[in-house]
Amino acid sequence: MLKIIIVIILTLISFSLNGQDPGKILTSVFDEALTDTTAYANLRYLCKNTRGRLDGSPMAQKAVEFTYKALIAAGADSVWLQKVPVPSWERGFEKCRITSTVKGSNDLSISALGLSVGTSEKGLVSNIVEVHDFEELKTIGRKGIEGKIVFFNRPADNKLINSFSGYGSAVNQRTQGASEASKYGAIAVIVRSATQSLDDFPHTGVTRYEDGVKKIPAVAVSTKDAELLSQWLKTDSSLICNLISTCKNNPDTWSYNVIGEIRGSVMPDQYITVGGHLDAWDITEGAHDDAGGCVQSIEMIRLFRKLGIKPKRTVRAVMFMNEEMSGTGGRTYAEEAKKKGEIHYAALESDRGVMSPRGFGFDADGIKLEKLQSLSKYFIPYNIRDFDMGGGGSDISPLKAMGALQIGYMPDTQRYFSYHHSANDTFEQVNIRELQMGSAAIASLIYLIDLLDY
Numbered sequence: 520m521l522k523i524i525i526v527i528i529l530t531l532i533s534f535s536l537n538g539q540d541p542g543k544i545l546t547s548v549f550d551e552a553l554t555d556t557t558a559y560a561n562l563r564y565l566c567k568n569t570r571g572r573l574d575g576s577p578m579a580q581k582a583v584e585f586t587y588k589a590l591i592a593a594g595a596d597s598v599w600l601q602k603v604p605v606p607s608w609e610r611g612f613e614k615c616r617i618t619s620t621v622k623g624s625n626d627l628s629i630s631a632l633g634l635s636v637g638t639s640e641k642g643l644v645s646n647i648v649e650v651h652d653f654e655e656l657k658t659i660g661r662k663g664i665e666g667k668i669v670f671f672n673r674p675a676d677n678k679l680i681n682s683f684s685g686y687g688s689a690v691n692q693r694t695q696g697a698s699e700a701s702k703y704g705a706i707a708v709i710v711r712s713a714t715q716s717l718d719d720f721p722h723t724g725v726t727r728y729e730d731g732v733k734k735i736p737a738v739a740v741s742t743k744d745a746e747l748l749s750q751w752l753k754t755d756s757s758l759i760c761n762l763i764s765t766c767k768n769n770p771d772t773w774s775y776n777v778i779g780e781i782r783g784s785v786m787p788d789q790y791i792t793v794g795g796h797l798d799a800w801d802i803t804e805g806a807h808d809d810a811g812g813c814v815q816s817i818e819m820i821r822l823f824r825k826l827g828i829k830p831k832r833t834v835r836a837v838m839f840m841n842e843e844m845s846g847t848g849g850r851t852y853a854e855e856a857k858k859k860g861e862i863h864y865a866a867l868e869s870d871r872g873v874m875s876p877r878g879f880g881f882d883a884d885g886i887k888l889e890k891l892q893s894l895s896k897y898f899i900p901y902n903i904r905d906f907d908m909g910g911g912g913s914d915i916s917p918l919k920a921m922g923a924l925q926i927g928y929m930p931d932t933q934r935y936f937s938y939h940h941s942a943n944d945t946f947e948q949v950n951i952r953e954l955q956m957g958s959a960a961i962a963s964l965i966y967l968i969d970l971l972d973y
């Protein structure tokens with residue numbers, strides 16, 4: 520009995536902050552986030568003034584400088600840059616014209632895939648073979664593929680309710696298609712954009728070459744033009760394609776993670792990291808992916824400062840560089856943390872867009888997960904109810920080996936892949952209130968997790 524009473528008392532103590540109860544703190548966090556426009560203005564700046572923040576580009580540097588200043592303005596105790604090695608890939612001229620004896624000529628809406636090798640300035644001229652998966656390459660075989668352009672046309676599985684799963688059902692064509700087709704002698708690949716939308720935007724993203732396999736050019740085609748190309752091939756399977764994409768890989772260069780922190784009042788040597796990634800594809804403002812996650816992380820610092828919330832642990836906002844191409848920002852951050860012997864208690868990533876918050880995913884189970892789920896009651900007034908197992912993000916995943924709880928911010932993601940990696944991911948696609956609700960939710964969760972001592 521005595522033990523139970525002690526536990527209850529300890530729980531009560533651990534859930535009080537400056538004599539206030541967490542529910543009241545959350546009210547103040549939401550009130551402030553929903554009536555202040557700093558994060559929205561920061562988002563506007565990143566979208567309109569640093570569009571196309573590709574690693575190593577002048578725009579990426581401008582974004583580094585801007586967020587450095589924004590973290591100072593938010594009230595961080597200290598702000599610094601962490602040097603990160605990054606690839607330097609550059610888009611060139613790109614054009615894809617198909618010519619059919621039946622239908623005439625048409626230019627497809629394409630975008631080279633990140634890290635892809637290019638064609639010559641005249642480009643490639645060849646027939647196209649349409650496939651839907653790697654098995655089909657095997658079935659057709661070298662005889663039918665050698666010297667041709669392979670067109671991967673498997674749509675995302677729209678029956679999957681989780682839009683990330685739908686994306687996942689199609690994305691291996693983009694990430695591995697070039698090398699898989701090259702094994703059969705293909706000279707280039709055209710990949711249907713990995714999105715549930717039927718639109719005119721090519722959605723780019725990284726492609727990865729397998730060691731020892733000849734590198735061939737790879738481009739994404741808009742889903743509408745993928746449909747059109749497929750129809751044309753049905754009426755004229757020997758149509759001719761002229762593909763030009765003069766992108767190139769330059770020598771690796773350097774950029775930065777941008778880090779700002781509020782020192783912990785009780786356990787300053789323990790860290791909670793909240794982040795998004797600052798880099799974005801060159802063809803986009805990168806509003807949802809992921810300027811939004813960056814400004815929400817900065818906003819957490821501002822909210823804590825403005826409201827006088829003094830976290831027990833050191834809380835950091837991190838703008839990771841190079842999430843898109845090879846993840847060196849996240850790895851560098853974890854390596855430095857390890858070198859310094861930092862204890863990483865938890866890490867949250869916001870990289871699923873900044874639509875209306877639904878909840879959080881936790882890479883935890885058992886009693887730990889139950890404790891985390893017990894926090895959901897504080898979010899009921901805000902209609903944020905999903906506290907589930909499974910979550911994280913690619914930038915924070917290297918911290919997992921150091922014991923950091925992995926948390927993924929989970930907004931509604933049904934619209935996310937309409938924007939993802941395309942010119943459609945603009946500032947105008949972000950709703951101010953949804954952005955603010957997300958910032959408040961993230962700051963609230965971090966405040967509660969710091970209290971929880973799971």
Ligand SMILES: [Zn+2]
Nearest residue numbers: 796808809870
């Ligand atoms: Zn992203």
